Amino acid sequence: MSKKKILKIGITGGIGSGKSIICRIFGCVGVPIYDADSRARWIMNNHQALQQEVTAEFGTEAYDSQGQLNRPYMAKQVFNDSNKVKTLNQLVHPKVGQDFAAWVQLYPNAPYLLKEAALMFESGSHQALDRVITVFAPKDVRIKRVLQRDPQRSEEQVKAIFGKQLAEEEKIKRADFVVYNDDQQMVLPQVLRLHEQFLNL
Known part of the structure; x- marks a missing residue:
């Protein structure tokens, strides 16, 4: 079937x-409902491979000593630089896509x-x-x-x-x-x- x-x-x-x-x-x-923006924030703080990629691209200041995203620092990095926005999106969006695909499997009977x-x-x-x-x-x-x-x-x-x-x-x-x-x-x-x-x- x-x-x-x-x-x-x-x-x-x-x-x-x-x-x-x-x-x-x-x-x-x-x-x-899957909230992609809040999940993206969660993934950036909890996905080790992504954290390594972001750190490699944006420097060690991208995360604080607790391993949480340094949001003010990252905002300064990307806000007025479209290339950096693009780079960050290329790192984060595929991970969110994978997360969404896994989430969909949790609701096999939803209309x-x-x-x-x-x-x-x-x-x-x-x-x-x-x-x-x-x-x-x-x-x-x-x-x-x-x-x-x-x-x-x-x-x-x-x-x-x-x-x-x-x-x-x-x-x-x-x-x-x-x-x-x-x-x-x-x-x-x-x-x-x-x-x-x-x-x-």
Whole structure:
């Protein structure tokens, strides 16, 4: 008997779009969710081979004496250097891909699974998924949300992060589905409609 293929759905969106809230709604209806960004942080602190690769590339200061990633140091290293960002991504993304593949095996009976990632198209990880949702909110709404959530950031810093992410219009073009989280439309009906569609796929 052939093994049932589990439907894998990606969910992405720029900083401040509210994709975590959308994921929480999917979680409330029983959908398992893989948070790629938090798993990437965990892997960077716990995957010995990756730690060695990062140290070889970025120097011994990349990790502190407890073996935890030196985030301020790494942020300085990569924030304004696209080549270093690319190098770091080339080290981390394959490990996250392996981790996701292992996680999928934990849910053989799930109707479908969700993978949440901010840089889904940028990293190419959408290629291993069956469908992709992008969560959209206008730029001014996103700036306001991020400044409320992260008071330590300035508006200039938030706009700099925008500049490093794929444009929202491009995300919408590449996605199979869009959830509008623009404070104008209710998100719950949108998510429940998608949930019904995915159950029928």
